[in-house]
Every structure is written in structure tokens, then in C-alpha cells.
Amino acid sequence: MQVPFIKMHGLGNDFVVLDGRSAALPTIDAGLAAALANRHTGIGCDQLVVLEPSTVADLRVRFFNADGTESPACGNATRAVGLLLGTAATLETLAGVLHAAPAGDGIAVDMGEPRFAWEQIPLAYALDTLTLPVGWEDLTQPVAVNVGNPHVIFFVPDCQAVPLDRLGPLIEHDPLFPERVNVNVATVEGRSAIRLRVWERGTGLTLACGTGACATAVGAMRRGLVDRTVRVTLPGGTLTIAWGEDNRITMTGPATESFRGTFELGRFAA
Numbered sequence: 001m002q003v004p005f006i007k008m009h010g011l012g013n014d015f016v017v018l019d020g021r022s023a024a025l026p027t028i029d030a031g032l033a034a035a036l037a038n039r040h041t042g043i044g045c046d047q048l049v050v051l052e053p054s055t056v057a058d059l060r061v062r063f064f065n066a067d068g069t070e071s072p073a074c075g076n077a078t079r080a081v082g083l084l085l086g087t088a089a090t091l092e093t094l095a096g097v098l099h100a101a102p103a104g105d106g107i108a109v110d111m112g113e114p115r116f117a118w119e120q121i122p123l124a125y126a127l128d129t130l131t132l133p134v135g136w137e138d139l140t141q142p143v144a145v146n147v148g149n150p151h152v153i154f155f156v157p158d159c160q161a162v163p164l165d166r167l168g169p170l171i172e173h174d175p176l177f178p179e180r181v182n183v184n185v186a187t188v189e190g191r192s193a194i195r196l197r198v199w200e201r202g203t204g205l206t207l208a209c210g211t212g213a214c215a216t217a218v219g220a221m222r223r224g225l226v227d228r229t230v231r232v233t234l235p236g237g238t239l240t241i242a243w244g245e246d247n248r249i250t251m252t253g254p255a256t257e258s259f260r261g262t263f264e265l266g267r268f269a270a
Ligand SMILES: N[C@@H](CCC[C@H](N)C(=O)O)C(=O)O
Pocket: 013, 046, 047, 063, 065, 070, 071, 072, 073, 074, 075, 076, 077, 149, 150, 182, 200, 201, 202, 203, 206, 208, 209, 210, 211, 212
């Protein structure tokens, strides 16, 4: 069976998109997702994105990390799907129904409401999520925010200097986070500018993480470090994040289609 795919990215966070809205797709499981994502033996991507019909929105979108695990949310991929659709649309995700629409040269997405209760992150036990009293070497006292997926954010003087490739996996797998966690290191550069690097749960270091940008912006706003609209610059480029009076987060930024192709399912599925 030949399966069509679309290769896309949002600020270098790259995706293989399978469109099952009108054509039947093979069963998507962790093994197939990980095989397709593999950069040596597969197509190669940070996330596999699957589009399906929905009964409650214009379409349903599922996100799989490079290790095959499914995530309820992926900000950059949501913008990429918005680009594919080319018009305002509602997207059913495991994190709720989101709204994406063209905005200038990019796509704006209503990413929903952030959650801060320790059970909602989730943490293994009750702690103050505005200042978690924990640390790993020089990374201490992070904020925890759930924006559909779990994030911790460490505010540091120079995020470029953090050995995130070493500390990221330690923190991701710490028993404090029963569903693991995305690890953000951020430097506030002014009332409306943040620099950010992210170790993504299930994928590792990426060039950009949309939900990481949302969680970091909201964490910085909760701490009073920045205004309610902020530009978040990641290695792959810049997103604008606004946290409105209605408690909803809007993420705006670019997305790109790279190429289209097909793969032979038998090479990847068991
Ligand atoms: N790249 C993403 C986030 C993908 C999911 C994340 N790794 C998780 O498991 O929660 C983004 O742009 O938000």
C-alpha cells in the first residue's frame, strides 16, 4: 500500500502529515509513528501528524512524538494544519477544540486555557506550581504549566548556556512527572521578549516548540516578568504569544510546507 504524506514544519519543528480526512489510512500505532519519524531509517520528523474526520469540528488532529507516544497538543503542528487548510477552521484535538486562522503571513491559533493546579500538570504530589521547590544542578524552582500538554519552565540568565541535551532527559523522566514533561529553559530579555530552548517529551531537542512558547509566556506572565503579549524566540524563529482577558492563549507565527511524497507501508508497519 502506497501512503501519501506531506512534509511540513513550523520554525524548523518538522512533521510528517498523513491526511485521512477522505482517504482511509492504515492503523496508526506507536510502532508506525516511531518508524516514520526515524531520521536514519524512516522519513524523519519530530512529530507525526494525522488528520481524520471529526463529528465536532472541521477535522480531528492527532500528534505522535518521535518515540511513538501520542501527545494531546502540538502548537507548531496546529499552525501547519492551519496552513494546509488555508481558511479559518476548528480542530478537534485530545486537548479540546482549537481554532486556527490565517493571520498576515502566518497562522494564528487559539490554544485554549492554561491550567496550573498540580493535578492538572500533572505532578506526582501537591506542590506550588508557580515555584516548584525542586532543582536539577543549576536548574531550580521552575514554573509548571499545562497547555494541553505538561511543561516546566526554568528562567535562567542565559538559556544558551544550559546543557539541555543532558539535563532535559533527566527532568523529562523524573518521577515528579507521572506523564513525563516538556522541559523549557528561558531567558527574559525585556517586558515583551523571551529567548527559549526546549527539550521535548518523546522527541528531544527541537528547533521550536509552540506549546513550549505558550507555557513559557504564561509562566513569565504569572511571575510578572513580561506583559500579556510577548515575542518568544526559539532556535528556529519567533512566535507571538498573547494571553487574553478571556484566559485564552493565542499563538501566531509561520508554518511551511516542504514537499509531498508517498511511502510503502510494508517498509514501516509490522
Ligand atoms: N512540538 C510541539 C509539542 C509536541 C508534543 C510534546 N513533545 C509532548 O509530548 O507534549 C509543539 O510545537 O508544541
